[in-house]
Amino acid sequence: MPRNRFFYALRPSPLARNLIGVQRDQLGLAESVVENDRLHITLGITEDFARQPYAEMKRLIEIGAQVSAAPVPVRLDRISGGNETIALRPSRRIDALADLGRKLQQGLAHAGLLRGAWDFHPHITLLYRKGRPFTRTIPPIGWDATDFVLIHSMLGEHRHVELGRWPLIDRQGGFGF
Secondary structure (H helix, E strand, O other): OOOOOEEEEEOOOHHHHHHHHHHHHHHOOOOOOOOOOHHEEEEEEEOOOOOHHHHHHHHHHHHHHHHHOOOOOEEEEEEEEOOEEEEEOOOOOHHHHHHHHHHHHHHHHHHOEEEEOOOOOOEEEEEEEEOOOOEEEEEEEEEEOOOEEEEEOOOOOOOOEEEEEEEEEEOOOOOOO
């Protein structure tokens, strides 16, 4: 049985995390909520592993260290419910977010580690439940993401362990190296 999953993510700032938690808590009953300390936007994800894959973990850290990108202005203003989850999403494309996701997914694909049939649709999963689909707008919740992380998710334990963190640095003032 798979017990290990790895993904790159943006984590909300503490203020944004608390505001997102308030929105989540106002939604009502759920089968399972995503606690504030696990809220994130997934940028790229691996298949699941039954064992702890040390060589792949090392490669994931190398991929993260190779990515260069500017800070990402995240603005989420839409709550959407599917048949099994409710998520917070942006109503408009965020180019810097799409660019960062693309870079990480290319690195994962090149290493043969990108989850098959996974597409990047920026969102923060708030909770799991059975219900009817819906969409509604909310006042925007945002933060300027200044780093991204590599997370080891221990499946079934509701635990996330941070394996790496890399800064997002605006290099426009540099010499173009």
